[in-house]
Amino acid sequence: MRALTAGGLVAALGVGVGLWASDGDDSAPAGSAAGQQTSQGVSTGDRRTVAAATPSASPTPTRSYPLSTAPRTIPAVRTHTAARGPGWRPASRYRVVVSDPRLADEGRLIAGELGMTYAGQQGDSRIGDLRLTLGGSGDAESYAMTVRQGRITVSGPSDAGVFYGTRTLKQEVRQGGTAPEGVVRDAPAKPQRAFSLDIARKYFSPGWIEDRVRELGDLKYNQLALHFSDDQAFRIESATHPEIVAREHLTKAQVKEIVALAAERHITVVPEIDSPGHLGAVLAAHPELQLRNVNGVATRGAIDISKDASAKLVDDLLGEYAGLFPGGQWHLGGDEYQALTVSSPAASYPQLANAARQRYGPGAGVADLATGWLNDRAETVRAHDRTMRVWNDGFFRDTTVKPASDLVVAYWTGKEIGARTPDEYLSAGRKVLNYNDEYLYYVLGEPQTFVYPTGQRIYEQWTPRVLRHTTAVSSRYDAQILGGSFSVWCDLANSQTQEQVAAGIRMPLRATAQKLWDARTPSMSWTQFKTLAGRLG
Numbered sequence: 001m002r003a004l005t006a007g008g009l010v011a012a013l014g015v016g017v018g019l020w021a022s023d024g025d026d027s028a029p030a031g032s033a034a035g036q037q038t039s040q041g042v043s044t045g046d047r048r049t050v051a052a053a054t055p056s057a058s059p060t061p062t063r064s065y066p067l068s069t070a071p072r073t074i075p076a077v078r079t080h081t082a083a084r085g086p087g088w089r090p091a092s093r094y095r096v097v098v099s100d101p102r103l104a105d106e107g108r109l110i111a112g113e114l115g116m117t118y119a120g121q122q123g124d125s126r127i128g129d130l131r132l133t134l135g136g137s138g139d140a141e142s143y144a145m146t147v148r149q150g151r152i153t154v155s156g157p158s159d160a161g162v163f164y165g166t167r168t169l170k171q172e173v174r175q176g177g178t179a180p181e182g183v184v185r186d187a188p189a190k191p192q193r194a195f196s197l198d199i200a201r202k203y204f205s206p207g208w209i210e211d212r213v214r215e216l217g218d219l220k221y222n223q224l225a226l227h228f229s230d231d232q233a234f235r236i237e238s239a240t241h242p243e244i245v246a247r248e249h250l251t252k253a254q255v256k257e258i259v260a261l262a263a264e265r266h267i268t269v270v271p272e273i274d275s276p277g278h279l280g281a282v283l284a285a286h287p288e289l290q291l292r293n294v295n296g297v298a299t300r301g302a303i304d305i306s307k308d309a310s311a312k313l314v315d316d317l318l319g320e321y322a323g324l325f326p327g328g329q330w331h332l333g334g335d336e337y338q339a340l341t342v343s344s345p346a347a348s349y350p351q352l353a354n355a356a357r358q359r360y361g362p363g364a365g366v367a368d369l370a371t372g373w374l375n376d377r378a379e380t381v382r383a384h385d386r387t388m389r390v391w392n393d394g395f396f397r398d399t400t401v402k403p404a405s406d407l408v409v410a411y412w413t414g415k416e417i418g419a420r421t422p423d424e425y426l427s428a429g430r431k432v433l434n435y436n437d438e439y440l441y442y443v444l445g446e447p448q449t450f451v452y453p454t455g456q457r458i459y460e461q462w463t464p465r466v467l468r469h470t471t472a473v474s475s476r477y478d479a480q481i482l483g484g485s486f487s488v489w490c491d492l493a494n495s496q497t498q499e500q501v502a503a504g505i506r507m508p509l510r511a512t513a514q515k516l517w518d519a520r521t522p523s524m525s526w527t528q529f530k531t532l533a534g535r536l537g
Contacts, residue, residue: 064084065084065085065086065181066084067082067083067084068080068082068083068084068085068087068180068181068182069082069180070082070180071168071171071172071175071179071180071184072175072524072532073168073171073172073175073536074171074219074510074513074514074529074532074533074536075219075220075513075514075516075517075518076514076517076518076520076522076523076524077168077184077185077186078185078186078187078518079184079185079186080180080182080183080184081182081183081185082180082181082182083147083148083181083182083183084181085147085148085149085181085182086150086178086181087147087178087179087180087181088128088130088147088150088151088152088178088179088181089173089177089178089179090114090115090116090130090173091115091116091128092115092116092117093117093128094116094117094126094128094129094130095116095117095118095119095122095126095128095129095130096108096110096111096114096116096117096118096119096129096130096131096132097119097120097121097122097129097130097131097132098120098121098131098132098133099121099131099132099133099134099135100121100133100134101120101121102134102159103132103133103134103159103162104120105159105264106132106159106162106163106166107120107132109166109264110130110132110166110169110170111130113170114130114169114170114173116130125151126151127150127151128150128151129151129152130151130152130153130154130169131151131152131153131154132153132154132155132162132165132166133153133154133155133162134155134156134157134158134159134162135155135156135157136155136156136157137157138157138187139157139161139187139188140157140158140160140161141156141158141160141161141164141187141188141191141222142156142157142161142185142186142187142188143155143156143161143162143164143165143168143184143185143186143187144156144165144183144184144185144186145165145168145169145179145183145184145186146182146183146184147179147180147181147182147183148181152169152179154166154169159266160222160266161187163217163265163266164186164220164266165184165186167217167218167219167220168184168186170218171218171536174535174536174537175532175535175536188220188516188517189464189516189517189518189519190464190481190482190483190484190516190517190519191222191482191483192222192223192433192482192483192484193220193221193222193223193483193484193512193513193516193517194221194222194223194224194225194270194433194483194484194485194486195212195216195221195223195224195225195485195486195487195488195509196224196225196226196227196435196485196486196487196488197209197212197224197225197226197227197487197488198227198230198487198488198489198490199226199227199228199235199250200227200228200229200230200232200233200234200235200281200490201230201232201233201444201489201490201491201493202444202490202493203233203235203246203248203249204498205498206250206254206257206258208498208502209224209258210257210258210261211502212224212502213258213261213262213265213267214261214265215509216265216267216509217262217265217266217267219509219510219513220513220517221267221509221513222266222267222268223267223268223269223270223329223485224262224267224268224269224270225269225270225271225272225331225485225487226269226270226271226272227272227274227331227489228250228271228272228273229272229273229274229278229279229281229282229317230274230278230279230280230281230301231278231279231280231281231300231301232280232281232493233246233248233249233281234246234249234281234282235248235249235250236249236250236252236255236321236324237249237250237251237252237255238317238320239320240316240317240319240320241282241285241313241316241317243285244281244282244284244285244286246281252324255324255325256324259324259325259326259327268327268328268329269325269327270325270327270329270330270331271321271324271325271330271331272330272331272332272333273314273317273318273321273332273333274331274332274333274334274335275303275314275332275333275334275373275377276302276303276305276310276314276334276337276370276373277301277302277303277333277334277335277336277337277338278301278333278335278336279301279302279303279314280300280301282303282313282317283301283303286313288309289303289304289307289309289310289313290302290303290304291303291304291305291338291339291349291352292304293342293348293349294347294348294349294350299338299339300338301336301338302337302338302339304351304352305352305355305369305370305373306351306352306354306355306369311373311376311377314377315377315380318377318380318381319380319384322381322384322386328385328386328387329386329387329388329389330381330384330386330387330388330389331388331389331390331410332374332377332378332381332388332389332390332394332407333390333391333394334374334390334391334393334394334395335391335392335393335394335412335416336391336393336416337370337394339352339366339370340366340367340370340396340417341417345365345366345367346365346366349366352366352369353365353366355369356368356369356372359372360372360400360401361400363400364400364401365399367396367398367399368399368400368401369401370394370396371395371396371399371401371402371403372401374390374394374403374404374407375401375403375404378404378406378407379404382406387406387408388404388406388407388408389407389408389409389410389433390403390407390408390409390410391410391412392409392410392411392412392413392416392420392422392425393412393413393416393419395407395409395420395425396418397418397420407430408430408431408432408433408482409425409430409431409432409433410432410433410435410485411425411432411433411434411435411436411467411468412435412436412437412441412487413437413468414468414469415437421468422467422468422473422477423473423474423477426473426477426480426481429480430480431480431481431482432467432477432480432481432482433481433482433483433484433485434464434466434467434481434483434484434485435484435485435487436462436466436467436468436469436484437450438466438468438469438470439453439457439458439461439462439466440453440458440462440484440485440486440487440508440512441453441487441489442486442487442488442489442501442504442505442508443489443490443491444488444489444490444491444492444493444495444496444501445491445492445495445496446495447491447492452504453486453508454507454508455506455507455508455509455510455511455526455530456507456511456526456530458508458511458512458515459511459514459515459522459526459529460526462511462512462515463515463519464478464481464483464484464515464516464519465477465478465481467481483516484512484516486505486508486509486512488501488505506533507530507533510529510533511529514529
């Protein structure tokens with residue numbers, strides 16, 4: 001884990017603020033005009049800019065209705081073009097229809113949630129229809145939602161964008177019963193929006209994890225990271241090394257169900273087998289691979305990376321679980337290798353120093369060997385066509401061996417030995433994910449200096465550019481910051497029950513979702529945001 005002594009559709013790297021979908025029908029509803037366009041948190045000048053970029057050609061105005069107001073959702077929608085009309089309310093006699101069979105999952109889901117009839121592909125149009133369509137251009141996760149003349153259409157360039165449109169609709173209906181007349185255009189600010197869960201130190205039931213998947217989907221998250229191997233336990237069934245698996249664990253069948261549910265909600269499940277540290281549970285079954293210092297004392301959680309058998313064991317696991325987790329993302333870990341926390345790694349671990357010199361030359365050291373270890377593990381995972389991330393303290397200064405260029409920095413702390421600022425990674429061109437332990441770490445039992453994060457602090461102070469402590473990096477790096485993750489770590493596993501964890505992370509998850517989806521300063525106060533969250537459930 002990332003404590004100091006303990007520790008969907010995913011867009012391409014380098015994407016910043018997204019472009020919202022154009023569905024090929026840019027005509028605004030009745031009564032729309034530049035002065036009537038509204039969006040949550042957009043200034044008057046911004047409204048004019050958005051309105052100018054959105055062509056308007058209106059049907060005959062219906063003046064018997066007041067001008068609609070923007071929906072209030074979590075996260076907030078980017079823009080809403082107001083119109084006059086009754087809006088749209090679901091009814092059991094109304095249909096959900098799709099333009100493409102690829103939208104069947106989205107159609108069935110929203111039909112069930114709103115108590116409507118799923119009718120599949122239909123060529124006719126009826127009053128009350130909710131139509132889901134693929135088309136247009138823009139960010140793949142963007143969507144447009146049009147409420148007009150008793151009908152509603154959600155369109156997007158991909159099924160993910162359409163899904164997010166249905167999440168907005170679900171919240172609109174849950175809050176007020178009616179989706180307001182007009183057009184919503186929406187897209188995420190950041191392409192990677194994650195929740196990370198430590199299931200190694202604490203067992204979480206499949207049902208609890210599935211409930212979080214549903215919650216994450218409704219909040220427009222697109223990643224669930226599972227840290228399932230650590231010193232305390234290895235929590236997923238293994239065919240290649242069944243001897244390492246804890247008594248209380250997830251079966252592969254259960255994991256497949258979680259992965260399938262996540263895929264239906266456009267969430268990628270990202271596995272993490274941390275190495276070369278945090279392998280205590282694996283090493284309990286393989287003591288011959290335990291790292292020992294010059295005096296023969298075992299180093300907790302650390303595998304001896306001078307041994308070929310160590311690499312084979314971890315590669316066996318990486319290859320096995322690549323088949324279980326088919327998404328395009330992988331976490332290699334790489335943090336807190338205890339051999340590198342002593343004053344003289346070469347003196348304390350001569351076998352590592354010798355192996356480094358043999359492989360990389362007379363000037364190489366233990367940090368070179370550790371960097372080479374991660375590069376080798378990256379090569380194993382790269383063969384499965386994954387994009388890989390590594391904890392920031394898995395990157396070392398002044399080494400002969402350089403980390404692979406395609407490794408994304410998972411920046412979680414600036415407290416480690418030899419800590420480097422985010423700017424050092426960003427100025428070198430690295431892509432970065434924000435795991436800031438100052439705001440985004442929910443560590444059970446609040447060990448050391450950790451305190452449970454609050455949604456209010458995230459909502460009012462944090463942004464994706466606040467990577468370390470409380471200071472934001474320069475805006476010139478914004479495109480390199482791919483997104484972020486709110487994380488639960490279970491250092492003192494019995495400090496809270498599953499139910500307490502779910503309650504404790506509820507508002508922090510919503511605040512993080514808001515800040516990853518919408519780059520603007522929130523328009524609502526924290527009190528208003530919290531009240532809205534209560535209404536939305």
